[in-house]
Amino acid sequence: MDRTLPNLDLLFNPRRVALIGASGTPGKWGFFVFLNILKGNYQGTIFPINARAKEVLGFPCFSKIEDIPGSVDLAIIATPAETVSGLIEACGAKGIPNLIVITSDFSETGPEGAALERQVVDQARRLGIRLVGPNTMGLFSSQTSFHALMPPIEPLKGPVSMFSQSGNIGTQILAWGVEAGLGFEKFVSSGNEGDLTCVDYLRYFAQDEPTRIILAYLEGVDPDSDFLPAAREASRKKPVVVFKGGRTQAGTRAAASHSGALAGSYRIYQGVFRQAGLIEASTTQEIMDCTKALTVYPIPRGNRVAILTRGGGWGVITTDACEEAGLLVPPLPAEIIHKLDKILPRYWSRNNPVDMAAVITAEPFMECLEILAQWKGVDAVIALGGRASIPGRVSDKPRVHEQLKAQEGLLKQIAAYYQESHHKVMNFTGSLIKKTGKPIISVTMGSQDFHKESMEVYGLASYPTPERAVRVLRMMVDYGNFLNAQEED
Amino acid sequence: MDRTLPNLDLLFNPRRVALIGASGTPGKWGFFVFLNILKGNYQGTIFPINARAKEVLGFPCFSKIEDIPGSVDLAIIATPAETVSGLIEACGAKGIPNLIVITSDFSETGPEGAALERQVVDQARRLGIRLVGPNTMGLFSSQTSFHALMPPIEPLKGPVSMFSQSGNIGTQILAWGVEAGLGFEKFVSSGNEGDLTCVDYLRYFAQDEPTRIILAYLEGVDPDSDFLPAAREASRKKPVVVFKGGRTQAGTRAAASHSGALAGSYRIYQGVFRQAGLIEASTTQEIMDCTKALTVYPIPRGNRVAILTRGGGWGVITTDACEEAGLLVPPLPAEIIHKLDKILPRYWSRNNPVDMAAVITAEPFMECLEILAQWKGVDAVIALGGRASIPGRVSDKPRVHEQLKAQEGLLKQIAAYYQESHHKVMNFTGSLIKKTGKPIISVTMGSQDFHKESMEVYGLASYPTPERAVRVLRMMVDYGNFLNAQEED
Numbered sequence: 001m002d003r004t005l006p007n008l009d010l011l012f013n014p015r016r017v018a019l020i021g022a023s024g025t026p027g028k029w030g031f032f033v034f035l036n037i038l039k040g041n042y043q044g045t046i047f048p049i050n051a052r053a054k055e056v057l058g059f060p061c062f063s064k065i066e067d068i069p070g071s072v073d074l075a076i077i078a079t080p081a082e083t084v085s086g087l088i089e090a091c092g093a094k095g096i097p098n099l100i101v102i103t104s105d106f107s108e109t110g111p112e113g114a115a116l117e118r119q120v121v122d123q124a125r126r127l128g129i130r131l132v133g134p135n136t137m138g139l140f141s142s143q144t145s146f147h148a149l150m151p152p153i154e155p156l157k158g159p160v161s162m163f164s165q166s167g168n169i170g171t172q173i174l175a176w177g178v179e180a181g182l183g184f185e186k187f188v189s190s191g192n193e194g195d196l197t198c199v200d201y202l203r204y205f206a207q208d209e210p211t212r213i214i215l216a217y218l219e220g221v222d223p224d225s226d227f228l229p230a231a232r233e234a235s236r237k238k239p240v241v242v243f244k245g246g247r248t249q250a251g252t253r254a255a256a257s258h259s260g261a262l263a264g265s266y267r268i269y270q271g272v273f274r275q276a277g278l279i280e281a282s283t284t285q286e287i288m289d290c291t292k293a294l295t296v297y298p299i300p301r302g303n304r305v306a307i308l309t310r311g312g313g314w315g316v317i318t319t320d321a322c323e324e325a326g327l328l329v330p331p332l333p334a335e336i337i338h339k340l341d342k343i344l345p346r347y348w349s350r351n352n353p354v355d356m357a358a359v360i361t362a363e364p365f366m367e368c369l370e371i372l373a374q375w376k377g378v379d380a381v382i383a384l385g386g387r388a389s390i391p392g393r394v395s396d397k398p399r400v401h402e403q404l405k406a407q408e409g410l411l412k413q414i415a416a417y418y419q420e421s422h423h424k425v426m427n428f429t430g431s432l433i434k435k436t437g438k439p440i441i442s443v444t445m446g447s448q449d450f451h452k453e454s455m456e457v458y459g460l461a462s463y464p465t466p467e468r469a470v471r472v473l474r475m476m477v478d479y480g481n482f483l484n485a486q487e488e489d
Numbered sequence: 490m491d492r493t494l495p496n497l498d499l500l501f502n503p504r505r506v507a508l509i510g511a512s513g514t515p516g517k518w519g520f521f522v523f524l525n526i527l528k529g530n531y532q533g534t535i536f537p538i539n540a541r542a543k544e545v546l547g548f549p550c551f552s553k554i555e556d557i558p559g560s561v562d563l564a565i566i567a568t569p570a571e572t573v574s575g576l577i578e579a580c581g582a583k584g585i586p587n588l589i590v591i592t593s594d595f596s597e598t599g600p601e602g603a604a605l606e607r608q609v610v611d612q613a614r615r616l617g618i619r620l621v622g623p624n625t626m627g628l629f630s631s632q633t634s635f636h637a638l639m640p641p642i643e644p645l646k647g648p649v650s651m652f653s654q655s656g657n658i659g660t661q662i663l664a665w666g667v668e669a670g671l672g673f674e675k676f677v678s679s680g681n682e683g684d685l686t687c688v689d690y691l692r693y694f695a696q697d698e699p700t701r702i703i704l705a706y707l708e709g710v711d712p713d714s715d716f717l718p719a720a721r722e723a724s725r726k727k728p729v730v731v732f733k734g735g736r737t738q739a740g741t742r743a744a745a746s747h748s749g750a751l752a753g754s755y756r757i758y759q760g761v762f763r764q765a766g767l768i769e770a771s772t773t774q775e776i777m778d779c780t781k782a783l784t785v786y787p788i789p790r791g792n793r794v795a796i797l798t799r800g801g802g803w804g805v806i807t808t809d810a811c812e813e814a815g816l817l818v819p820p821l822p823a824e825i826i827h828k829l830d831k832i833l834p835r836y837w838s839r840n841n842p843v844d845m846a847a848v849i850t851a852e853p854f855m856e857c858l859e860i861l862a863q864w865k866g867v868d869a870v871i872a873l874g875g876r877a878s879i880p881g882r883v884s885d886k887p888r889v890h891e892q893l894k895a896q897e898g899l900l901k902q903i904a905a906y907y908q909e910s911h912h913k914v915m916n917f918t919g920s921l922i923k924k925t926g927k928p929i930i931s932v933t934m935g936s937q938d939f940h941k942e943s944m945e946v947y948g949l950a951s952y953p954t955p956e957r958a959v960r961v962l963r964m965m966v967d968y969g970n971f972l973n974a975q976e977e978d
Contacts (some may be wrong), residue, residue, distance in 0.1 A: 026906075038892065038893055057893070058895050061761060145580075166801060169802035175934065211842025213543070245814065247809045248812035253840060254808045254840060254842050285957070313653075313708070314655075319737065320740035323739050347594065349745060359798060445661050465774050466773070467774065
């Protein structure tokens with residue numbers, strides 16, 4: 001089953017693309033794909049093909065693939081299943097090397113569909129065509145701004161490449177990325193994997209230079225494939241985050257009926273993931289949380305954590321979460337206590353977590369953060385800012401409006417002061433990470449937009465709760481342990 | 490230790506309040522408390538007291554408590570620790586029945602502070618004063634719009650009452666509530682619990698009519714107190730969600746140094762929580778998720794779940810999460826399959842989860858939802874909408890702008906159609922919950938504001954990931970089992 005690595009460069013970054021079944025009718029597969037390619041500002045040339053229309057969404061279109069002048073790098077098929085075989089023949093005649101078959105009603109619907117799928121895949125292979133799908137939600141690539149996607153999502157650009165055995169989960173992860181400030185380099189919904197499989201995408205992403213992190217949603221992998229060696233090789237080069245759907249018997253049954261995949265025993269998969277050094281997310285939320293962290297933080301060299309907190313309760317919860325996750329929260333040595341004594345009020349706890357207690361200004365927080373980050377006894381820091389937003393405006397409630405209105409200047413000053421403090425702390429945190437090579441994970445209890453801002457403005461992954469930060473750190477520590485073990489080999 | 494239930498009505502809904510240490514200087518404790526009371530549009534009368542100022546934030550103020558004309562229901566002390574004893578004496582002389590001591594530097598800082606705390610508490614008790622704190626971040630009550638809080642948070646009003654042994658965690662939960670659309674009836678940061686303890690607040694909230702749900706952050710409970718019987722009695726009347734800080738040895742040490750509480754063995758606490766029917770949240774995120782659900786959904790009568798999904802992958806993940814949480818996803822009986830056959834395309838999976846596959850309109854979704862909700866074989870439904878937002882505008886990217894601009898009308902139509910579909914589905918879901926008495930939990934992958942809208946516009950708790958919905962359902966099922974066992978007693 002071992003095949004040489006397919007070159008998927010042209011598939012992911014085509015210059016000339018035909019969309020067969022381009023449509024101006026909402027609800028048709030070829031409508032949203034065309035719209036998304038247009039809205040995504042594709043840098044190549046798109047040729048809409050529709051047998052019955054001269055124009056689609058205001059763009060002139062061709063009635064068949066043969067009519068397109070010159071070569072085509074990729075054809076997308078978005079017409080009913082019974083038309084696919086004939087179209088593949090035409091694509092072969094035109095010398096098109098890559099195909100994305102959006103069309104469903106193949107192996108996912110039963111034996112009849114499976115037979116049709118085998119037939120079209122064999123046909124494509126005979127003609128030297130590589131095929132994505134069938135039953136795929138499409139593909140995205142940032143280099144050419146190519147949004148060949150069914151759902152109306154405009155992913156952010158960034159260092160993550162993903163393949164997903166579920167189109168809706170994959171595209172939803174892209175959509176979450178928009179909200180989280182997490183950007184993607186390449187994405188493919190692998191569909192039924194009639195031809196190109198998850199192993200092909202994994203191997204391709206592993207050697208793809210702009211891909212710095214790989215993300216995978218898996219339901220079932222062919223046990224005869226070389227997934228394990230491919231995964232291990234990929235993990236040695238870059239982090240691979242994986243989520244497994246179909247972990248229980250009932251889940252496996254559900255998977256079989258939607259992607260046609262045999263999900264197999266979850267325990268075997270977990271063993272494979274561990275051996276290969278894959279970073280397994282246990283929830284969909286963890287997929288996002290962990291991947292975000294991997295784009296910005298160095299991998300920790302061990303599992304020892306310092307905790308800096310603006311509130312005692314948060315320190316308690318974070319410590320619990322660390323201990324429960326097998327991360328150590330070591331006591332402070334005399335030398336560190338001595339340094340912190342100079343900054344904190346006399347009654348501070350002399351404990352890790354370091355509680356800033358009533359000190360709410362930025363400077364002492366940064367000084368403490370630096371002492372902890374530089375401390376040789378820890379590999380990572382969790383910094384709990386607990387920043388509550390300070391509204392700079394006075395509400396217009398009738399009873400107090402007039403008198404408070406006079407204070408608006410003062411309130412604005414306070415809001416600006418907190419904003420500026422936050423800005424200082426975030427920039428300083430970024431510089432400390434560079435200086436120490438340790439991840440410093442911020443837990444800041446702001447809204448979703450606030451965490452997006454952390455990524456986009458400061459290049460820091462921040463989380464709304466300490467437990468999520470701890471879980472991310474645990475996953476990174478596991479990956480660090482894998483890398484360390486590789487070095488020792 | 491059993492005391493008669495203190496009447497805390499006047500503490501939580503005072504008509505006339507003195508703030509000792511009211512200040513116009515940002516950074517002082519008495520600044521933010523005063524500002525928050527003013528901004529919160531308090532319905533009673535507030536008397537600022539400051540020994541050295543004639544006016545604070547534009548309001549005339551008194552130099553001492555004795556100068557206030559007429560009676561005072563509650564005094565808030567926000568001045569340094571050494572002044573507290575003298576102020577309590579003055580409050581006693583004035584006949585003030587309730588005191589909130591914001592001031593810190595008591596038992597949380599060591600034996601010296603503990604001695605001072607015992608002294609002032611004894612003094613207050615001798616004078617017949619009930620005391621919140623010391624070292625509290627204050628109190629909130631929706632009835633009189635009373636925001637006696639240190640941090641600048643304006644909680645939403647609603648059915649949840651909370652006491653918290655950590656001020657920063659309690660107030661952060663209030664802030665998260667603003668973002669989640671979760672409203673509060675009463676809140677108290679219990680501080681060091683020198684006088685009034687968590688047991689007092691628990692018993693008070695249990696019989697407080699407008700409180701429909703109780704929320705508690707606990708670090709340590711006096712083992713000689715009647716916490717267990719009070720908790721069991723409360724749980725029989727209304728759901729009590731609890732989160733325990735200090736679950737590990739290291740966490741316990743951290744708790745001891747910030748609230749002075751002895752956290753004790755977590756296993757013993759877990760036993761008590763179970764016996765008392767408390768709903769234990771294992772993460773801070775679960776606190777919010779579960780409490781939100783309890784404000785809007787009926788308690789399920791059992792653990793059998795139907796899953797309706799717009800995407801196969803989501804069905805798989807939700808099924809896994811249910812099975813792993815001990816919730817059953819029973820197969821569809823012939824009668825239900827027969828009903829669904831009339832709505833879904835011929836190749837649908839005939840399985841629970843019910844995958845809508847390519848059907849994306851609202852009506853069939855609602856028809857399927859009704860069939861599943863009415864199915865006697867399940868106690869709850871999880872509905873995965875997977876709504877991707879459809880942007881109704883055309884971006885102004887240069888290459889495609891002109892031609893796409895002409896399609897803007899069509900795009901707006903599509904966006905409006907999805908918006909209207911969503912509106913229909915949410916309203917219909919609400920009516921189905923009323924009709925069937927079963928929780929129908931929406932998983933809709935929108936942004937944070939979208940979930941807030943679910944609560945505020947539709948009265949439905951929705952979640953961004955299936956795992957979070959499943960976990961909430963599990964917690965509700967456990968509480969339902971507790972209630973069932975009580976009935977059988």
